Amino acid sequence: MASYEDVMSLSVRRGFLWPAVDLYGGFAGFYDYGHNGVLLRRRWEDRWIETFLGLSDNYYLIDTTTILPEAALKASGHVDHFTDILVTCTRCGESYRGDQLLEAATHEEQEGLTTEEIDARIQELKIRCPNCKGVLGPSREFHMMFPLEVGPTGKDRAYLRPETAQGVFLNFKREFEALRRRLPMGLAIVGRAYRNEISPRQGAYRMREFIQAELQIFFDPATFGDAVPFQDIASVPVRVAWASEKHAPTAHDAPAKDLVGHGLPPWYVYHLVQVQRFYLDLLRIPRDAFRFAELDEKERAFYNKIHFDIQVRQESLGGFKEVGGVHYRTDHDLRGHEAGSHAKQSVTFGTSKLVPHVLELSFGVDRNVWALLDLSYAKGERVVLRLPVQVAPVPVAVFPLVNKDGLPERAEALYAGLRKRIAAFYDDSGSIGRRYARMDEIGTPFSVTVDHETLEGKGVTLRERDSQKQIRVKEGDLATTLNQLLSGEATFPA
RNA sequence: GCGCCGGUAGUCUAACGGUAAGACUCAGGCCUUCCAAGCCUGCGACGCGGGUUCGACUCCCGCCCGGCGCACCA
Numbered sequence: 001m002a003s004y005e006d007v008m009s010l011s012v013r014r015g016f017l018w019p020a021v022d023l024y025g026g027f028a029g030f031y032d033y034g035h036n037g038v039l040l041r042r043r044w045e046d047r048w049i050e051t052f053l054g055l056s057d058n059y060y061l062i063d064t065t066t067i068l069p070e071a072a073l074k075a076s077g078h079v080d081h082f083t084d085i086l087v088t089c090t091r092c093g094e095s096y097r098g099d100q101l102l103e104a105a106t107h108e109e110q111e112g113l114t115t116e117e118i119d120a121r122i123q124e125l126k127i128r129c130p131n132c133k134g135v136l137g138p139s140r141e142f143h144m145m146f147p148l149e150v151g152p153t154g155k156d157r158a159y160l161r162p163e164t165a166q167g168v169f170l171n172f173k174r175e176f177e178a179l180r181r182r183l184p185m186g187l188a189i190v191g192r193a194y195r196n197e198i199s200p201r202q203g204a205y206r207m208r209e210f211i212q213a214e215l216q217i218f219f220d221p222a223t224f225g226d227a228v229p230f231q232d233i234a235s236v237p238v239r240v241a242w243a244s245e246k247h248a249p250t251a252h253d254a255p256a257k258d259l260v261g262h263g264l265p266p267w268y269v270y271h272l273v274q275v276q277r278f279y280l281d282l283l284r285i286p287r288d289a290f291r292f293a294e295l296d297e298k299e300r301a302f303y304n305k306i307h308f309d310i311q312v313r314q315e316s317l318g319g320f321k322e323v324g325g326v327h328y329r330t331d332h333d334l335r336g337h338e339a340g341s342h343a344k345q346s347v348t349f350g351t352s353k354l355v356p357h358v359l360e361l362s363f364g365v366d367r368n369v370w371a372l373l374d375l376s377y378a379k380g381e382r383v384v385l386r387l388p389v390q391v392a393p394v395p396v397a398v399f400p401l402v403n404k405d406g407l408p409e410r411a412e413a414l415y416a417g418l419r420k421r422i423a424a425f426y427d428d429s430g431s432i433g434r435r436y437a438r439m440d441e442i443g444t445p446f447s448v449t450v451d452h453e454t455l456e457g458k459g460v461t462l463r464e465r466d467s468q469k470q471i472r473v474k475e476g477d478l479a480t481t482l483n484q485l486l487s488g489e490a491t492f493p494a
Numbered sequence: 495g496c497g498c499c500g501g502u503a504g505u506c507u508a509a510c511g512g513u514a515a516g517a518c519u520c521a522g523g524c525c526u527u528c529c530a531a532g533c534c535u536g537c538g539a540c541g542c543g544g545g546u547u548c549g550a551c552u553c554c555c556g557c558c559c560g561g562c563g564c565a566c567c568a
Binding site for chain 2: 026094302
């Protein structure tokens with residue numbers, strides 16, 4: 001159980017994460033990572049890449065620009081759908097979205113109107129503030145995307161990318177050729193994206209600059225179902241909350257085949273299971289703190305035919321919070337770019353010619369890092385960060401029991417040898433208990449202590465963080481033992 | 495963006511219209527045969543700007559930042 005203050009205070013104190021530019025009072029919606037935060041985040045990213053690119057031989061990482069010209073984002077729909085016209089009441093100060101006000105009055109879809117057009121329509125329809133009947137306006141544009149002026153004249157309008165996915169879609173044809181025209185093909189990006197959130201809140205949960213890890217899987221909807229080994233996972237229980245029960249504080253288990261019975265495609269459910277495995281088995285998220293939450297038609301984006309949020313329950317954020325999503329985007333994106341660029345996006349695969357469909361596995365990296373900090377936070381007599389072994393920023397610490405009798409020299413020699421293979425950390429300040437406590441706070445799973453028996457050739461002690469138990473390990477076996485523990489091949493006591 | 499509350503060392507707290515206090519952390523030292531022991535020494539703070547005042551961390555105004563509620567979150 002960790003409050004928001006608990007997690008934030010530890011993050012700041014121990015070099016994980018803190019508000020950016022706080023020297024100048026801070027910068028809302030922006031956070032900087034410290035040395036342990038970067039290590040934790042990169043290990044999370046490494047595990048993500050291993051897990052999801054590991055789903056197929058034909059899934060790869062690419063890297064694309066963070067700035068995109070207006071034309072590309074026009075075609076993707078972001079220029080129209082990511083820009084709101086806001087109208088503020090002159091009396092009570094409430095703000096409304098102009099298109100929604102007009103739609104409520106006319107019952108017709110209102111899209112792509114300018115501020116002038118919206119003001120004119122409000123006057124014409126005599127729309128007043130729904131809250132206080134005050135006079136509305138004038139309206140103004142609000143961009144969820146950060147606009148940029150590129151080039152000396154600034155006439156080349158561009159934006160910081162609002163999602164990494166577009167970089168993949170823009171490179172689909174190139175990679176389809178380079179990867180020798182095979183489907184399914186997966187392209188992933190781990191990188192930064194930008195949204196001008198109106199009200200950034202709750203630490204790393206809603207930021208204006210954030211890191212996404214997204215895998216876009218391009219497939220032929222006619223054959224994708226046959227390409228995944230659904231039978232292997234048909235009876236695996238999946239944690240789900242349907243749209244109708246999403247506000248309940250829990251979820252329930254349903255066998256994968258029941259989800260298919262509920263109308264979800266087998267290939268979609270197959271990927272839910274893979275995502276669930278990542279969270280439950282690798283990241284060790286408690287089962288009852290994990291779920292897929294279905295979004296109903298109103299909540300999901302217009303291009304998502306099927307959309308489940310990946311949610312993790314976090315005490316610091318007040319319950320289940322979205323850390324990712326599994327989105328069936330159909331052929332919407334490639335068709336959009338085909339229309340916008342006039343470059344054919346259809347491909348010939350086997351005997352059929354098609355515009356591939358897309359399944360997107362999308363993750364907010366910062367949100368995942370925060371969730372790990374939240375769930376790992378254990379407060380007893382002191383704070384222990386029970387991070388899963390495979391993402392811990394510092395996997396191993398080495399100490400001399402006391403600073404005399406040649407123990408520091410012996411411990412330093414051991415450390416020097418160990419760090420050639422393992423990211424180890426050496427400390428000889430304070431007492432042994434204090435050093436253990438320090439490592440516990442940053443989630444170091446294993447500590448090695450050189451004591452007097454070590455000098456007699458009787459090995460070192462190896463301590464586990466969560467149990468505080470110790471075993472003796474021969475110095476010659478130490479690196480191997482640690483590697484097995486850190487890779488998950490062995491469990492303590494090894 | 496609106497409303498409410500708040501902002502003091504790295505963290506957590508205190509006090510005061512007149513020299514900003516403490517705990518923990520951290521650094522150095524002594525001591526120490528396994529879980530933040532003890533002792534000594536040291537570093538370190540009033541979010542920013544303006545106003546009132548002889549004097550402002552304290553009162554007033556604006557801004558920034560944060561939490562919560564509303565709105566927003568294709």
